[in-house]
Amino acid sequence: MSVAPRIEAHLRKVGVSYDLLEHPFSKTSMDTAHRARVPPAALAKAVILHDGECFRMCVIPANKRLMLEQFNSWLGGRFRLATEDELSALFDDCEPGAVPALGQVYGMSVVWDDELDGEEDVYLESGDHRHLIHLRHAAFRELMGLQQHERISYMPRMTH
Secondary structure (H helix, E strand, O other), X not given: OOOOHHHHHHHHHHOOOOEEEEOOOOOOHHHHHHHHOOOHHHEEEEEEEEOOOXXXXXXXXXXXXXXXXXXXHHHOOOOEEOOHHHHHHHOOOOOOXXXXXXXXXXXXXXXXXXXXXXXXXXXXXXXOOOEEEEEEHHHHHHHHOOOEEEOOEEOOOOOO
């Protein structure tokens, strides 16, 4: 597949310049960064939340974790992680688990992490487990448009 049909149509409509980076099959965002040989801080992963009424996408670097409690406090919400079944229904043109970090294409609000604003190159899942969409910083900012951005992630503590 390489790029999910809705993502491809959106990229064409917006007219941003991008290229595709092929990599060996991967399951997790950190594994994807490793296999694709891109910095984990530059790989934008999507975390989908649900509050019982609506879905919201948080876009954070692959090497970070979402600060869910602070996020709920900030928005005055009661968001939880979306289930696998919910993700499959929302992203029906993507392979399971390969969620592109462009929630606006799927009708949801997006909040993206300020950490990504410091990256010269940003990589997004394309909708499958073998390709990344590579964007220059300006193209990423254009795609994010007026979506909210805030510091919403933290570096997890490494345990051995």
